[in-house]
Amino acid sequence: MTDIAPPRFELARFERLSASSFLGYALGLVIIFWCLAGAGFSLEKVASAPPRFADFAARAFPPNLDPQVLSRLGWKMVETLQIAVAGAVIGVILSVPVALLAAKGLIAGPWVNQIVRTALSFIRAVPDIAWALVFVVAVGLGPFAGMLAIVIDTIGFCGRFFADDMEATDKGPAESLTATGARKLDVVACATIPGSLPAFISTSLFALEKAVRSSTILGLVGAGGIGIELKVGFDLFDYPTAMTVIMMIAVVVIGIEQLSGWARTKIIGEQR
């Protein structure tokens, strides 16, 4: 190896912090500790949790595999999926016109864009379980309230992302159609939406996964689905049945994620 002459200039390995940077890092640390204190963080509780968890696991295992219980839970899970699929499909369909109004430069003016985007932000800011509580009050206990909660939650999610997808899509085809005198609606239908379709499909599949996860807990507030069985299991200290519910939810959610990933690759992966 040849000798390398020392360079005329050398760069320090670590930069010296400026006073403002030091204050910034210090403030960040203070905020983190403040949040941990607010969250009741306790090393003592962390240390005592494993024995308690082991006690729960010992009382929950083996899960309740009684055929009658499995049949009852199975039908509840079917209801859960029905809530999720119906809510997600209606939500995705309604999201398209909402997104058209939210997307800049398509069919609506900037004021309408801003108003619709603010409404979508509000929908997303309210958690799905809160929407379920609202709809339980509005339409009564049961799966319909849960489905409506999923619909509104899906509109908040897909409406925003569909709008972003349409804004980001290649403007070339739209310009070519505009240049030949096509109306805005025709341009959107023939160029913008088909161009955004792969992104729409991907977002819709994520919305379905999200809906399935949400629908499993909506039962906690009486909005249908398997969540009510989980609540009853814990309330009655019937941990084996509660464990069966947890395992069923895990299997179904993982299964839907796998199916969604396969469908995404199959549908979107086909295009070059």
Next chain:
Amino acid sequence: MSARCTPTQASLSSIVSSVTDLLLESQTASAVPSEQTGATFAPVSPVDIEARALAKRFGETQIFSDVSFRLARGEAVALVGANGTGKSTLLRCLMGLIPTSAGSVHLLGQQPNEATGGELRKIRAQVGLVSQKHNLVPRLSVLSNVVHGLLGQHPGLRHWSHSLAPQSSRDAAMQALERVGLAGFASRRADRLSGGQSQRVAIARAIVGGPKVLFADEPCASLDPSAGEDVMELFFRLVRDEDVTVVFTSHNIEHALKYGDRVLGLAQGRIQLDATAASLSSADLRGLYD
């Protein structure tokens, strides 16, 4: 003309005056003053496109200014110039796709910048555009993409897809595809075509409505030389018979001279060259790129 002219630009300037002289000789009694040259001339055919003292600026950046010319029916005009001289911007201004900063455009006897939405669509329904990138909708069939070229004349749901289109529109689209030699590809997805095939479909989409004016923005820039030559040959073979006015931009000097009746050269934000292609040589055009 800029105060600091190079010798080549000076020669271009002399070409502009010689062409103006030629046009003056052929003027008719109903002559109209030209704002750019101050001379009076009138093309024998009706004027399809007229730009008067056109200027365009994006923010603080002046793209071009004082651009004036008139294009007669059936003329093929090559718009040449170095990158960033505003050729594509000028095309978009002529079509009314973007507003001008000053001056006026007359396209087929009407002013796109002054027109209402409905009037503008009526003007554009007589216009076709072929872009550098074919701009087809990738997931749709070739036939649907060509049917979309009729949306200006037949707005609405029935022309959103070839499946919904009336038989007359499907026939027109198939005929356009036959003219570009791709009738056998009608059902194929647009993103399954080669670059040359895609550009031919884009040409079919542009001509399916029988436009009076066609704009082509570097139609073969994304193609290899052989495919580019094929596309240009086809494009001009199709439009020559139909008395269509064509404005195309190109960096290919040979194409500009071979396919243009007239050449407009943009440099330093102005029209520095306006001459018949027959009167120009490649060296004259290279001066625009110095």
